[in-house]
Structure formats: C-alpha cells, structure tokens
Amino acid sequence: MENNVLVSLKDVKKSVGSKEIIKGLSFDIHGGEVFGFLGPNGAGKTTTIRMMVGLMSLSSGEITIKGKNIKTQYKEAIANVGAIVENPEMYKFLTGYQNLLHFSRMVKGVSKQRIKEVVALVGLTDRIHEKVKRYSLGMRQRLGIAQALLHSPSVLILDEPTNGLDPAGIREIREYLRDLARKEGIAVIVSSHLLSEMELMCDRIAIIQKGELIGLQATREFVQGAGTKKVRFVVDQPQAAEKAARHHLKEGEIGTGDDYIEMIVEREDIPEITATLVVEGVRIYSIVAETQTLEEKFLEVTGGESVV
Amino acid sequence: MSNFWGLIRNENMKIYRKPGTFVMMGILVALVLITAFLFKNIVDETVTGNWKQKLQTENVQLQKEIKKEAKSNPGIVKYNTEKIEINKYRIKHNYQPIRSVADYLQKSTSMVSIIVILTLIVAGGSVAGEFSAGTIKMLLIRPSSRTMILLSKFIAVILFAIVLLLLNFVASFIIGGLVYGFEGASQPILEYVNGHVETMNVFGEIWKQYGYGCIELIIMATFAFMLSVMFRNSSLAIAASIILSMSGSIIMSFISKYSWSKYVLFANTDLTMYTAGRTPLVKGMTLNFSIAVLLVYFIVFTVLTVVVFKKRDVAA
Ligand SMILES: Nc1ncnc2c1ncn2[C@@H]1O[C@H](COP(=O)(O)OP(=O)(O)OP(=O)(O)O)[C@@H](O)[C@H]1O
Numbered sequence: 001m002e003n004n005v006l007v008s009l010k011d012v013k014k015s016v017g018s019k020e021i022i023k024g025l026s027f028d029i030h031g032g033e034v035f036g037f038l039g040p041n042g043a044g045k046t047t048t049i050r051m052m053v054g055l056m057s058l059s060s061g062e063i064t065i066k067g068k069n070i071k072t073q074y075k076e077a078i079a080n081v082g083a084i085v086e087n088p089e090m091y092k093f094l095t096g097y098q099n100l101l102h103f104s105r106m107v108k109g110v111s112k113q114r115i116k117e118v119v120a121l122v123g124l125t126d127r128i129h130e131k132v133k134r135y136s137l138g139m140r141q142r143l144g145i146a147q148a149l150l151h152s153p154s155v156l157i158l159d160e161p162t163n164g165l166d167p168a169g170i171r172e173i174r175e176y177l178r179d180l181a182r183k184e185g186i187a188v189i190v191s192s193h194l195l196s197e198m199e200l201m202c203d204r205i206a207i208i209q210k211g212e213l214i215g216l217q218a219t220r221e222f223v224q225g226a227g228t229k230k231v232r233f234v235v236d237q238p239q240a241a242e243k244a245a246r247h248h249l250k251e252g253e254i255g256t257g258d259d260y261i262e263m264i265v266e267r268e269d270i271p272e273i274t275a276t277l278v279v280e281g282v283r284i285y286s287i288v289a290e291t292q293t294l295e296e297k298f299l300e301v302t303g304g305e306s307v308v
Numbered sequence: 309m310s311n312f313w314g315l316i317r318n319e320n321m322k323i324y325r326k327p328g329t330f331v332m333m334g335i336l337v338a339l340v341l342i343t344a345f346l347f348k349n350i351v352d353e354t355v356t357g358n359w360k361q362k363l364q365t366e367n368v369q370l371q372k373e374i375k376k377e378a379k380s381n382p383g384i385v386k387y388n389t390e391k392i393e394i395n396k397y398r399i400k401h402n403y404q405p406i407r408s409v410a411d412y413l414q415k416s417t418s419m420v421s422i423i424v425i426l427t428l429i430v431a432g433g434s435v436a437g438e439f440s441a442g443t444i445k446m447l448l449i450r451p452s453s454r455t456m457i458l459l460s461k462f463i464a465v466i467l468f469a470i471v472l473l474l475l476n477f478v479a480s481f482i483i484g485g486l487v488y489g490f491e492g493a494s495q496p497i498l499e500y501v502n503g504h505v506e507t508m509n510v511f512g513e514i515w516k517q518y519g520y521g522c523i524e525l526i527i528m529a530t531f532a533f534m535l536s537v538m539f540r541n542s543s544l545a546i547a548a549s550i551i552l553s554m555s556g557s558i559i560m561s562f563i564s565k566y567s568w569s570k571y572v573l574f575a576n577t578d579l580t581m582y583t584a585g586r587t588p589l590v591k592g593m594t595l596n597f598s599i600a601v602l603l604v605y606f607i608v609f610t611v612l613t614v615v616v617f618k619k620r621d622v623a624a
C-alpha cells in the first residue's frame with residue numbers, strides 16, 4: 001500500500017489577501033483507502049479540496065495526482081479525478097440525464113451504457129429524465145455522485161457526500177465507496193460533519209483545524225486510542241476495591257457507585273489493577289473499558305471549538 | 309479536437325434547452341410582425357395607375373417648395389432635390405415606385421440592435437450564469453483548459469447570434485412578403501449619392517447590412533464576456549452590458565463634437581453608418597478606420613477576459 005500513493009500534498013499553503021487559510025498541509029493518500037477529512041466549520045476542508053481539483057491556485061507547496069502536478073500538468077492530473085466540491089450544483093433547466101451527458105462529453109470514453117450503469121448505481125433510474133429543478137436535495141446529491149463516478153476515476157473526492165441523503169442512502173453510498181476502494185483500488189477522499197459516519201466509512205482520518213493538520217491516524221487507532229481510557233469495574237465491595245486500586249493510581253479520581261468503581265487509567269494498567277483487586281478478595285463481575293467515540297475524540301482534539 | 313466539438317455541443321445544449329431562448333426568438337418574430345404593419349401604415353410610396361404623370365406633378369410641387377423655403381429651410385431644399393432627381397430617374401428608366409418585400413427587408417436590418425440585446429443576454433447567461441448557479445466548478449474540474457471552455461462558449465454565442473440574424477431575415481421575408489407582396493422585389497434601390505442617382509442591388513445592400521451586423525454582434529459579445537468574467541454574476545453582467553450598449557449612442561451624441569471620440573468603442577460599433585445615404589458619426593471616420601478600432605478593442609477585451617478567467621480562483 002505504501003508505494004501506491006495516488007494523491008500527495010506537500011506543504012500546501014493558501015493565503016487570501018493577508019489571511020493564511022491553509023498553513024502547510026502535507027499528507028499522502030493511497031489507492032484502496034477511504035480517507036476522511038475532518039474539521040470544524042471553516043477549518044479549510046473545502047479550500048483544500050478546491051486546490052486539489054485546480055479551482056484555486058496554491059500559494060505555495062505542491063499537489064500531485066498519480067504523479068502529475070495539478071498546476072503544471074493539469075489536464076493529465078484532473079483526468080483521474082471525479083469530484084463534488086461543496087454542493088453538487090447541476091444545470092437545473094436540464095434533466096438529470098442531460099446533465100450526465102453534458103459531463104460525459106468532457107472526458108474520454110464514457111458510453112451511453114456507462115451512463116446508464118452509473119444512474120442505476122445511484123438509484124436514479126426512474127427519475128433521471130426529469131428536470132433537476134424538480135429533484136429533492138438527496139436526489140441532487142445522488143446525481144452529483146453519479147457525475148463524479150462517470151469516467152471511472154482513480155481518485156474520488158467528495159465534499160460532504162452524505163449531505164441530504166436519507167439513512168438508507170447514506171448506508172448505500174458508504175458501502176459503495178468502501179467497495180470502490182477495496183475492489184477497484186481507487187482512493188476515496190471524503191469530508192464530512194457526520195463524525196459517526198466517518199468512523200464507519202474511513203480507513204484513515206485527518207483532522208484539520210484553522211488550516212493546520214492536527215491529527216492523522218488510522219480510524220481504529222483513533223477510536224481505541226493507545227492512550228488512556230475510562231474503565232469501570234463492577235464489584236461486590238466498592239469501598240475495598242477503591243482502597244486496593246489507590247495503590248496503583250498515583251493521581252486522578254476514582255468514582256464509586258453502589259456496585260462499581262470507575263477510573264481513568266492507561267491501557268497497560270488494566271491487567272495489574274484487576275490482579276490486585278482479585279488478590280484483595282474483591283469479586284469482579286465485569287470490566288468495561290469505554291472506548292471513546294470519534295466524536296468525543298474529535299471534540300477533545302479540537303478543544304471543543306465548533307467554529308474557528 | 310473531438311473533445312472541443314463536445315464542448316460546443318454542450319454549450320449549444322445549454323442555450324437551446326433554456327426556455328428563455330425560445331421566448332427571445334418569439335419576441336424577435338413578434339417585433340418583425342408589428343413593425344411590418346406599422347411601417348405599412350406610416351409610409352406607403354407605392355404609386356399606381358399613370359404613375360409617370362403623378363411623379364411629374366409631384367416634382368412640380370417639390371420645386372415650388374424649394375423656391376418658397378430656399379432661405380429659411382435648407383434641409384427641405386436638400387431633401388426635395390434628392391427626391392426630384394430620383395423621380396426623374398424613375399421616369400427615365402421606367403422604375404415604378406412599388407413598395408415590396410425588398411423595402412421591408414432593408415428596414416428590418418435595423419432589428420440588429422434588438423438582436424444585439426438578445427445576444428448580450430445569452431452571452432451573460434453563458435459565462436456569468438455558470439458562476440451565479442455554481443455550476444462553474446463542475447465545468448472546470450474536467451480535462452479541458454479554461455481557455456477552451458471560454459472559446460466554446462464564445463463560438464456557441466456567436467452561432468446563436470447568427471441563428472437570430474437568419475431568423476430575422478426569414479421572418480422579415482415571409483411576413484414582409486405577405487404584407488407588401490413579392491412583386492417589384494428585384495427592382496434596384498435608388499440612392500442619391502454625390503450629386504447623382506445610383507442604382508443598387510437590394511439584396512447586395514441587405515447582405516452588407518447583415519455582415520455589418522455580424523461584426524457588431526461579435527464585438528458586443530466579446531464585451532459581454534469580459535463583463536461576465538469580471539462580475540461573475542449574470543444579472544449584473546447582463547444589465548451592465550445592455551445599459552452600456554444602449555447608452556452608447558446617447559453618450560456619443562454628447563461627445564461626437566470632439567475628434568478623439570472616434571476612438572470610443574460605441575462610435576464604431578454601428579457600421580451601417582457607412583452605407584449610402586448616411587454620414588459617419590464623427591467627421592473623418594472611414595469604414596477601414598472603424599474596423600481597425602474594433603479590432604484593437606476585440607484583442608484587448610479578449611486578452612483581458614482570458615487572463616482574468618485563467619487566473620481567478622473559483623470560490624463560487
Ligand atoms: N474566497 C475566500 N476568501 C477569503 N476567505 C475564504 C475564502 N474561502 C474560504 N475562506 C475562509 O477560509 C476558511 C476555510 O474555509 P473552508 O470553506 O475551506 O472551510 P470548511 O472546512 O470547508 O468548512 P465547512 O465545514 O463549513 O464546510 C474559512 O475561514 C473561510 O472564511
């Protein structure tokens with residue numbers, strides 16, 4: 001996987017006027033992975049995506065797609081990309097089909113058959129010959145995904161792709177995107193506000209805030225975390241258990257309840273605390289290590305600020 | 309190149325799938341219809357029966373007017389002299405004055421100013437409309453250069469203008485023919501030029517006027533493209549280009565007394581001022597001069613438009 005870099009950002013910066021909105025982003029995205037782009041409102045997700053697809057110029061740094069520089073070899077680079085930037089605005093006075101026909105004429109080798117396939121894939125077959133102005137938000141989103149998939153790109157960039165979709169639609173798209181990455185080996189880049197969504201969909205997640213990358217990890221590591229977690233021991237004598245656990249815990253609170261004690265500990269400490277409790281004669285009925293959800297992690301990392 | 313053909317097809321599709329486009333064509337045809345009837349009621353120069361006798365009587369009348377008004381009204385003198393000479397020519401060469409479809413076709417070339425406005429609307433919609441609707445980012449994230457996308461739009465808009473010119477011609481021919489009849493259409497037109505009467509082929513004149521119209525449309529479309537790329541908002545771009553083009557002649561009437569005003573764009577857009585019987589806006593202007601000036605404007609507009617369109621970040 002390491003040698004299959006499809007998208008590469010090297011110290012990408014963007015200033016508008018005197019304000020620096022992207023302050024040096026560097027990361028690689030590989031074929032076969034779903035890459036999540038997470039950040040609070042105004043963090044710079046859309047701006048970064050705009051630069052990746054050549055809608056905005058870079059103030060400094062470099063973006064390459066399949067080894068082609070987006071600035072100097074634009075046509076070659078962008079031929080590999082399918083994208084939705086912010087909302088998928090389509091021509092409202094045309095039908096969904098005419099919109100797809102329009103975009104198919106701008107790339108090489110999209111047959112009528114392929115258009116039909118993609119339409120079926122996003123579940124618009126029944127409504128594709130209706131004018132887009134009569135589409136619902138979710139139908140527009142589906143059409144947007146269809147135009148991004150039309151030419152079978154090897155890099156798919158979707159800015160908030162589940163925006164407006166119903167739960168069934170979200171699931172369909174999620175599964176389809178995962179499949180695309182697994183089976184076709186394409187790189188899928190998504191940004192989203194639905195953090196739980198990202199957790200289910202992405203292999204790796206980059207968190208950006210105020211135009212800076214503040215975390216980049218595999219989703220699994222992110223969620224489980226190598227660090228501390230809250231553990232609850234359900235026991236018969238909470239008082240005795242608390243006293244025993246104190247030996248191990250230099251600092252921090254130990255919460256007690258009618259039938260449990262609770263504490264924040266390092267992952268590695270859990271077996272030893274358990275052993276001590278057993279030695280002290282405390283009967284343990286269950287041990288629950290609360291995994292942090294991505295949402296909590298996200299709020300923790302970004303300091304809970306919602307808007308920059 | 310097949311890709312470029314696709315771009316032009318796309319732009320055509322977007323122009324002709326908009327309901328407004330056919331409304332515009334309908335308006336044009338309606339205007340042709342209305343003016344055909346108005347024009348018939350205002351002046352009808354057809355003379356029937358013993359027309360040579362009638363023209364002679366008219367000439368005597370005109371001669372009397374000249375004598376009476378010679379001092380007070382030099383305009384009448386000039387007008388009547390021309391009329392008398394043309395009447396004499398008709399009698400001598402046996403050209404009966406018949407109002408026919410040819411006259412109306414000639415009049416309806418002034419419809420070019422309406423076509424300019426319709427073209428400005430379509431041009432503004434084609435470029436600035438993509439920004440207003442946000443579709444510009446969908447359009448630009450494809451393997452076509454921004455210059456080619458702009459060029460395909462320009463070609464589609466010029467094709468649209470040509471369609472309107474053809475529509476105007478065909479509608480004028482049919483409606484004019486029904487209102488005035490086709491009889492006498494092949495008669496030459498008579499113009500009084502430099503002290504003598506000249507005959508001109510009607511259709512030659514009409515085609516010349518349509519040709520001039522084409523040049524005006526191209527430069528105005530270029531102008532609209534420039535405003536569209538600068539403003540990136542269709543209503544603003546369309547309004548600005550229409551207001552500027554309509555107020556052009558008013559502005560010219562104020563500044564035409566200065567010789568530098570001949571370099572102003574709007575002094576040169578209406579090339580029909582070089583057709584027989586009309587005088588250029590500013591003294592000393594010639595057809596070649598105007599074409600040279602328009603060419604310079606065309607190049608400047610095009611370069612500005614392309615440079616701005618290529619450089620600008622798209623944040624729509
Ligand atoms: N054209 C622009 N000119 C000036 N500042 C801009 C421009 N576009 C975006 N910004 C600023 O850049 C920052 C990042 O915006 P961006 O749209 O990339 O955020 P985002 O992460 O996509 O947010 P959201 O989650 O709300 O979509 C914001 O502070 C925004 O105000």
Ligand SMILES: [Mg+2]
Nearest residue numbers: 045046086159
């Ligand atoms: Mg955004």
